[in-house]
Amino acid sequence: MKRTVTSVCCTLLLLLGGPSLQAAGESYSFGVNPQRNAALTAQYWNPILSYVTRKSGVKLEMKVEKSGQDYSLKVGQGLYDFAYTNHIFNPANAKAGYRVFACPDGDAIRGEIVVTEDSPVHTLEDLAGREVGFPSRAAFVAYVVPLDALTRRGVVVKPVFGGNQEGIMAQLKGGKVVAAGVNSQILRAFAQREKMKYRVVWQSQEFRNLPLVAHPRLPARIVAAVRKALTEMNGDPEGRKILQTSAALVGQTPPFLFKASSDKDYRNQWDFYKTTVVPEFRE
Amino acid sequence: MRAELPAWKHRSLFRQLLLVNCAIIMASIVALSFLIMVGTLTMQKKRFAVENRVRLEDFAGAIADEAVIGDDASIENYLRGRVSARDVFQVRWIDRNGKIIQARVEPEKCVAPAWLANLTGLASQENVKKLSFGGVYYGELSSETTAVATINSIWGTLLWGTSGIIFLAVVLLVATARVLRNNLAVLEDLTVCSQGLADGDFSTRVPEVTQPEFIPIFKAFNGMAATIQQLIQRIESEKQFLQTMINSIPDLIFIKDRDSFYLGCNDAFASKFAGRSKEEIISLSDFDLVPDRDLAELFRRQDRETMAAGATRTSEDSVILADGSNVLVETIKIPFQDSAGEIAGLIGIARDITRRKEAEAALFEHQQQLLAVNQTLEQRVLDEVEKNREKEHMLLQQDKLASIGQLAAGVAHEINNPMGFISSNLRTLAEYFDQMVQFDLTLKELGMSDMSSATREIMAERRDFLEIDQILEDGVDLINESLQGAKRVSKIVHDLKNFSRVDVLLENEPVDLSSCMESALNICWNELKYQADIRKEYVPLPTVLCNSGQLNQVFLNLLVNAGQALAARGEIILSCRHDDSHVYASVADNGSGIPEGVLKRIFDPFFTTKEVGAGTGLGLSISYEIIKQHNGELLVESSVGIGTTFTVKLPRPPAR
Numbered sequence: 001m002k003r004t005v006t007s008v009c010c011t012l013l014l015l016l017g018g019p020s021l022q023a024a025g026e027s028y029s030f031g032v033n034p035q036r037n038a039a040l041t042a043q044y045w046n047p048i049l050s051y052v053t054r055k056s057g058v059k060l061e062m063k064v065e066k067s068g069q070d071y072s073l074k075v076g077q078g079l080y081d082f083a084y085t086n087h088i089f090n091p092a093n094a095k096a097g098y099r100v101f102a103c104p105d106g107d108a109i110r111g112e113i114v115v116t117e118d119s120p121v122h123t124l125e126d127l128a129g130r131e132v133g134f135p136s137r138a139a140f141v142a143y144v145v146p147l148d149a150l151t152r153r154g155v156v157v158k159p160v161f162g163g164n165q166e167g168i169m170a171q172l173k174g175g176k177v178v179a180a181g182v183n184s185q186i187l188r189a190f191a192q193r194e195k196m197k198y199r200v201v202w203q204s205q206e207f208r209n210l211p212l213v214a215h216p217r218l219p220a221r222i223v224a225a226v227r228k229a230l231t232e233m234n235g236d237p238e239g240r241k242i243l244q245t246s247a248a249l250v251g252q253t254p255p256f257l258f259k260a261s262s263d264k265d266y267r268n269q270w271d272f273y274k275t276t277v278v279p280e281f282r283e
Numbered sequence: 284m285r286a287e288l289p290a291w292k293h294r295s296l297f298r299q300l301l302l303v304n305c306a307i308i309m310a311s312i313v314a315l316s317f318l319i320m321v322g323t324l325t326m327q328k329k330r331f332a333v334e335n336r337v338r339l340e341d342f343a344g345a346i347a348d349e350a351v352i353g354d355d356a357s358i359e360n361y362l363r364g365r366v367s368a369r370d371v372f373q374v375r376w377i378d379r380n381g382k383i384i385q386a387r388v389e390p391e392k393c394v395a396p397a398w399l400a401n402l403t404g405l406a407s408q409e410n411v412k413k414l415s416f417g418g419v420y421y422g423e424l425s426s427e428t429t430a431v432a433t434i435n436s437i438w439g440t441l442l443w444g445t446s447g448i449i450f451l452a453v454v455l456l457v458a459t460a461r462v463l464r465n466n467l468a469v470l471e472d473l474t475v476c477s478q479g480l481a482d483g484d485f486s487t488r489v490p491e492v493t494q495p496e497f498i499p500i501f502k503a504f505n506g507m508a509a510t511i512q513q514l515i516q517r518i519e520s521e522k523q524f525l526q527t528m529i530n531s532i533p534d535l536i537f538i539k540d541r542d543s544f545y546l547g548c549n550d551a552f553a554s555k556f557a558g559r560s561k562e563e564i565i566s567l568s569d570f571d572l573v574p575d576r577d578l579a580e581l582f583r584r585q586d587r588e589t590m591a592a593g594a595t596r597t598s599e600d601s602v603i604l605a606d607g608s609n610v611l612v613e614t615i616k617i618p619f620q621d622s623a624g625e626i627a628g629l630i631g632i633a634r635d636i637t638r639r640k641e642a643e644a645a646l647f648e649h650q651q652q653l654l655a656v657n658q659t660l661e662q663r664v665l666d667e668v669e670k671n672r673e674k675e676h677m678l679l680q681q682d683k684l685a686s687i688g689q690l691a692a693g694v695a696h697e698i699n700n701p702m703g704f705i706s707s708n709l710r711t712l713a714e715y716f717d718q719m720v721q722f723d724l725t726l727k728e729l730g731m732s733d734m735s736s737a738t739r740e741i742m743a744e745r746r747d748f749l750e751i752d753q754i755l756e757d758g759v760d761l762i763n764e765s766l767q768g769a770k771r772v773s774k775i776v777h778d779l780k781n782f783s784r785v786d787v788l789l790e791n792e793p794v795d796l797s798s799c800m801e802s803a804l805n806i807c808w809n810e811l812k813y814q815a816d817i818r819k820e821y822v823p824l825p826t827v828l829c830n831s832g833q834l835n836q837v838f839l840n841l842l843v844n845a846g847q848a849l850a851a852r853g854e855i856i857l858s859c860r861h862d863d864s865h866v867y868a869s870v871a872d873n874g875s876g877i878p879e880g881v882l883k884r885i886f887d888p889f890f891t892t893k894e895v896g897a898g899t900g901l902g903l904s905i906s907y908e909i910i911k912q913h914n915g916e917l918l919v920e921s922s923v924g925i926g927t928t929f930t931v932k933l934p935r936p937p938a939r
Contacts, residue, residue, distance in 0.1 A: 038348035039416050046417025062419070064352050246417075 027059040028222070031080030033087065033210055034071050035135070035165040035186050036250065038064045044246045045084075051233060051242050056225035067163045068136025078215055082226065086140045086210045089269040090281065098213035101227045103261035106253070108206035110184040111145035114172070117197040121178055124155050124202050132157040133168040133177035140269065142168075145204045146181035148276045166190050172198070185209065189251035208265055212258065230258040300467075304459040312448050312455075320441070324403050327433050331405055335428045338371060339410045343424050346376065350414050350421040355384055362386035369432045378422035390429040395438035403437065405430035469497055473504060485512035535612070535633035537564075541626060543586045544568050556633070558605030578602065589616040590626045599636065610637045673887075676901070695776040702776060706769040713762040720755050775805060791913075793826035794834060796868040796931065797859050803838035804857065811846045811855065815872070820858035827866050827933045833909045834931075837917075840902040841870040841929045848874030848927060861935065865915075869930040876923035885919065 065071035078096035162168030233239030234257035243256035400406040479487035621627035921927035
């Protein structure tokens with residue numbers, strides 16, 4: 001019921017004009033890509049968003065969805081004011097017009113197909129005809145990129161979706177799937193936290209980690225304020241502590257900071273969709 | 284004085300143990316039940332609270348994602364699936380916007396009384412949990428829970444437990460009673476066996492038990508019974524042995540109490556003295572056993588004196604035994620004490636000493652006889668010693684005589700040679716002298732006529748001066764006498780050599796007794812010729828086997844004694860004869876004879892009637908011994924004033 005009401009409200013607001021939504025005291029939605037379960041996502045992002053809210057004066061309210069598919073759908077609809085996602089590069093969602101304004105600093109991410117350490121699977125070809133887990137159809141490095149690689153090799157698998165990154169990793173750990181398409185950074189943090197041993201069967205090229213994007217309807221000063229608060233967070237002891245605490249919560253490796261970014265920093269992801277052999281993702 | 288025991292202590296052990304066990308069991312069950320109840324309730328309350336919190340946490344975790352996402356439908360759906368009439372009968376979710384999502388069912392009816400529900404606090408409980416993630420409040424989750432099942436279960440447990448406890452108590456009591464009865468039955472065995480032991484049944488043993496608590500006691504009891512049995516058997520054996528030993532003693536042994544009544548006796552006393560069985564004697568006194576009341580009174584007095592003195596007493600009494608014989612007994616009475624050290628009676632040992640006394644008398648008499656015999660024996664030993672001494676002297680004298688004989692033989696041998704050429708020269712000289720006589724006769728017949736008167740005168744003068752005619756006249760006689768003398772010397776030497784045949788002293792040879800007498804006579808002839816005339820009445824004799832030297836010595840002694848027996852010149856008759864068995868040689872004189880008193884001792888060593896130094900007193904003694912050694916006899920016949928005849932009687936050798 002609440003979700004329905006919120007969706008309707010958001011749609012109405014978009015139709016009536018964004019600026020009125022960004023009046024002082026209003027909150028801005030911050031849609032987080034469901035890489036982990038909702039509660040953990042909330043534990044991770046709520047302190048950060050609260051800090052940013054205090055520092056920027058822009059009240060941010062975290063939003064998560066039941067699945068990456070739902071989330072991706074909402075991204076495509078432009079329902080979030082801010083988002084932490086790479087679903088915007090999907091041609092289907094690109095029309096929402098989100099723009100990159102910041103991103104987490106640190107290593108690039110890769111799409112990987114991994115198996116448990118003692119698995120008999122050693123090559124992608126070994127997965128032919130078998131059930132392979134993925135977070136969701138919307139997951140870029142964890143599904144789109146691996147599926148492209150499988151398709152390019154002519155390996156047809158039976159996809160199984162876990163809802164989010166850690167959900168499918170848990171299924172891999174529990175032996176419910178023989179292999180899983182994952183985000184390398186999410187996997188590493190999960191494996192460290194859950195003491196899971198795995199072996200990488202296939203690995204994609206590097207991609208920059210998920211960007212923080214803003215809907216074009218937002219005023220520039222709002223986005224700027226948010227970007228400023230985020231990028232300066234590491235320089236503030238309080239902000240740095242929050243970052244460290246949140247990173248420790250999910251097993252994230254340093255550095256724990258955000259930096260300013262733009263669409264051009266994600267050119268290869270834009271380009272991927274132009275060259276992918278998977279028909280459903282091609283522009 | 285011991286205090287009066289409380290009433291319960293007079294009850295049997297079984298009842299006491301049963302009561303104590305009942306009390307303990309009931310108290311234990313009630314206490315245990317109470318503890319279990321309290322523990323169960325406490326545990327259930329804690330568990331109820333914990334379960335509620337955990338369950339609520341579980342619910343919160345389950346709807347966390349939905350709460351963050353705001354998925355009310357999923358929350359409601361989830362909550363509806365969680366409620367139950369038996370526990371969580373209501374769950375409510377109020378989000379941060381105040382929206383309420385609730386799921387509820389009617390709780391199960393509680394059958395337990397309200398007080399129990401209130402007491403336990405399990406009737407219902409409400410728990411609330413606020414959900415915040417990353418500092419953002421998402422809502423409040425609450426649950427209302429009932430433990431009606433637990434309460435009902437506790438109530439049921441209480442009902443059934445109480446029934447069970449009562450049942451268990453009854454079972455325990457029955458089991459306890461049974462166990463006690465069994466164990467006490469074992470003690471009853473012990474009691475029966477102890478009574479048996481006390482009654483003298485030392486072979487009694489308690490049966491084996493399986494209860495470990497009783498095993499040491501029963502083993503100890505059986506060990507004690509076995510030890511007592513062994514001791515009793517040993518005592519019985521020793522008693523039997525002592526009884527047998529006492530009964531086998533021929534002495535009369537009896538035991539009396541301090542009032543002189545018999546307590547017991549041995550077989551000898553019963554049969555010999557009392558003439559009754561041992562059992563009949565017990566409790567009798569001497570007045571019952573001894574017909575002589577004075578003797579019985581004496582015995583009683585002796586008993587009292589013995590026990591009063593507390594010391595052993597010995598007496599000798601004449602008593603009449605059961606067979607009527609009168610015997611003398613030596614009775615030793617020894618008082619004995621009881622365990623308190625008091626004189627309890629006496630032990631008497633009476634021994635028949637009649638024979639001993641007789642034996643002692645006989646022994647005394649024998650002793651006197653032995654003393655007399657000893658004195659006689661002593662005298663005889665002294666006499667024998669004296670005789671041995673005399674024999675030693677005699678043997679010594681024989682040795683001396685043998686030495687003298689040996690010396691005489693040596694001297695005779697030395698004399699014999701010169702006597703040979705003396706005799707030869709004398710015979711030659713006799714012939715020469717006879718030729719000179721013939722020549723002188725011739726000279727006188729022829730030469731005187733042709734000679735001048737002067738020459739004749741000178742010749743006559745010289746002849747006369749030189750006593751030629753006398754020499755010629757005596758010369759023949761002188762030479763003849765010398766020859767006769769030389770001949771006699773040769774004869775003496777010859778006899779002396781024969782007389783002293785010391786070299787064949789121990790060897791017998793056939794000898795003619797008459798020649799022996801001749802040899803002896805020749806030896807002593809020079810002495811006898813002035814005292815006696817010798818008359819020889821020889822007859823041819825058979826030879827006898829004897830030592831001629833010793834026989835010569837015998838005859839020499841007899842001849843010398845015969846000569847010495849002649850006060851004036853008398854006659855000595857040498858005679859011999861024989862019969863079929865013996866040869867007799869006698870030397871008889873017609874001297875003074877030997878008095879009868881002297882005649883008995885003439886053969887005793889050192890007995891002599893001669894003057895001191897004239898004889899040793901050994902001659903006849905030695906002669907007697909020599910003849911005795913030749914299995915012969917030296918016989919003497921003498922009449923005072925008529926003469927004495929000694930006869931050598933020797934056996935003839937057996938005919939070949």
